[in-house]
Amino acid sequence: VKLFAIDPEGQKREVVGLAGQTLLRALTNSGLIDPDSHRLEEIDACSAECEVNIAQEWLEKLPPRTYDEEYVLVRNSRGRILNKHSRLGCQVVLTPQLQGMVVAVPEAKPWDIP
Numbered sequence: 001v002k003l004f005a006i007d008p009e010g011q012k013r014e015v016v017g018l019a020g021q022t023l024l025r026a027l028t029n030s031g032l033i034d035p036d037s038h039r040l041e042e043i044d045a046c047s048a049e050c051e052v053n054i055a056q057e058w059l060e061k062l063p064p065r066t067y068d069e070e071y072v073l074v075r076n077s078r079g080r081i082l083n084k085h086s087r088l089g090c091q092v093v094l095t096p097q098l099q100g101m102v103v104a105v106p107e108a109k110p111w112d113i114p
Helices: 021-029 067-076
Strands: 001-005 012-016 051-054 086-088 102-104
Touching: 001 021, 012 021, 067 086
Parallel strands: 001 102
Antiparallel strands: 001 012, 051 086, 051 102
């Protein structure tokens, strides 16, 4: 599944992942997310360091956020309004229907940097 990621510097990068793989794994394999920042792909262990923003036209092609995903995103928002485009990369599973999807990888937040 070929998709495009906008990195924190605004550069558009091509990313290729396998159907059935998470978006997190594809972004990690492409060097856009530090693999050490998110070792487990289970929602119970997620700290939202894999938060990405999905382009509007792709949102309806994804299943809605689960209660657990919503909880992790709200907890991570630290009082800011939750962006409707925000998804956890560990919860988005790549499918052939997502070919060409555009995602933005936000800059690391100060509390995420070791």
